[in-house]
């Protein structure tokens with residue numbers, strides 16, 4: 035009752051603070067444009083992390099008319115609260131995809147043995163559903179992209195685009211050459227730290243890792259997480275890039291507009307528009323200059339295939355005429371998949387349990403000032419990049435990332451996080467219920483440069499039919515081996531004096547399905563990883579960028595779809611290799627760079 039009352043109060047106050055819709059409120063709500071023309075210079079599909087940036091940057095040129103189409107609606111109020119990130123999943127603002135069953139490989143302990151595959155379906159796309167961690171990846175990642183023949187994408191060439199977007203609130207960081215001040219995207223720390231967060235940094239030091247800015251000169255080390263948050267509230271790509279410019283006359287926005295096909299002339303191979311459905315009506319809109327596909331790692335390849343671009347036999351089998359045959363659309367899918375959580379129980383009352391996070395004082399305080407446990411980035415306090423025995427000890431190119439959480443899945447007593455991970459009833463009852471009242475902390479270790487490759491394919495030619503998603507997790511044993519070493523590093527962290535001081539103990543109950551393996555052996559760790567596989571949704575490669583002659587390339591280094599004129603892809607699907615970190619910042623960087631590539635092509639003064 036008290037909780038409900040405080041939520042209601044918080045909501046009312048929140049409405050007052052965030053959603054005032056006055057013309058001069060840079061965060062005012064987004065509305066559909068009153069009328070839609072039949073022709074624009076550019077049509078952008080998807081208002082996500084990358085698409086929102088492109089809509090902003092292209093409409094900087096007054097004479098360009100731009101239409102931004104988004105399948106979902108606007109963000110909602112609850113989605114602004116960082117600690118409630120998991121609550122948005124499995125709602126209408128999530129596409130609610132699921133993977134195929136990967137028999138014997140992954141997701142074995144999850145509901146129906148399928149991994150959930152969340153993606154944002156609203157303004158801001160997945161940046162409106164994500165955990166807001168601001169991470170760029172490693173210098174070597176982008177240099178590797180360039181070495182593969184993707185000219186213009188080396189670290190030194192993409193760094194200015196990361197910096198351009200950013201408005202970093204931390205004075206120590208804002209002044210360095212690695213960070214930006216005054217950009218549209220607010221980046222800051224959560225404004226609240228639990229005693230466990232400080233312990234994480236100290237534990238890292240004891241293990242020989244420095245406390246440093248993982249987005250700066252060196253990546254290896256431990257840090258308090260930086261996030262895309264503004265005054266303690268989510269700063270999605272839409273809040274950052276669209277809300278402040280939503281009244282530009284040359285930008286039209288149409289939400290609830292599901293693009294079903296890109297219109298391509300089969301003879302000239304030129305894209306000339308899109309078909310979309312809104313409230314049961316079908317629209318055809320034409321693009322004088324370009325169609326820009328920013329529908330994300332899953333929907334972009336899906337839409338290309340629906341439009342006749344992809345492996346010809348597969349398209350024909352589904353009854354689709356291949357306009358440009360045999361581009362490897364949907365191939366090379368790779369992702370960061372983590373072991374759900376390595377849990378450590380403690381004797382001190384430090385955990386971010388629901389009753390300590392959602393109560394009247396924290397909610398009211400949060401609504402007014404932003405800096406309470408509710409501003410924690412999906413509960414993630416710290417990040418670390420570490421080297422296992424498989425990484426080059428001399429190189430600053432760590433192979434494992436830790437997401438450090440000052441609680442565990444049980445913190446909300448099974449209300450939300452459990453479902454967002456897809457934990458089955460059996461696992462919940464056998465593994466989690468026994469510790470539901472305990473204080474705990476946890477680590478999600480993830481292999482940063484996975485070698486397993488999967489695919490996205492059509493289920494059918496119906497654009498509303500979800501695609502087949504098979505990430506093929508852990509098909510390459512390397513991915514498993516690195517995560518196993520990650521678990522060992524997490525155990526090492528729990529043995530540092532600071533964590534021992536709170537009597538941290540690995541929660542060693544056998545995970546359901548793995549009881550047959552002796553606890554602590556590599557076989558047991560492998561079984562656990564394959565059972566409790568949780569995607570971080572850093573999917574890359576499904577419309578891969580590559581130079582001429584690269585058989586896996588769907589787009590060229592200027593992001594133009596091969597063999598088709600006036601069609602570009604700009605989102606995480608173009609990444610040839612996933613960067614060594616979370617992918618939202620990189621998606622925004624891709625949006626910034628794509629905008630310049632488009633301006634270079636079309637803008638003549």
Ligand SMILES: Cc1cc2nc3c(=O)[nH]c(=O)nc-3n(C[C@H](O)[C@H](O)[C@H](O)COP(=O)(O)OP(=O)(O)OC[C@H]3O[C@@H](n4cnc5c(N)ncnc54)[C@H](O)[C@@H]3O)c2cc1C
Nearest residue numbers: 080082083084105159160165166167293330605606616618
């Ligand atoms: C639960 C979760 C947590 C995450 N946490 C983090 C994190 O903490 N930090 C981080 O860096 N990364 C995180 N990520 C990943 C990161 O947010 C994504 O990589 C990034 O947002 C992808 O950006 P994008 O532009 O490629 O696609 P998206 O942001 O997904 O944009 C695609 C847009 O296209 C729209 N669309 C799709 N199909 C159509 C269609 N047919 N017609 C019209 N519109 C369409 C979608 O609705 C969406 O708005 C997380 C992802 C998830 C799912």
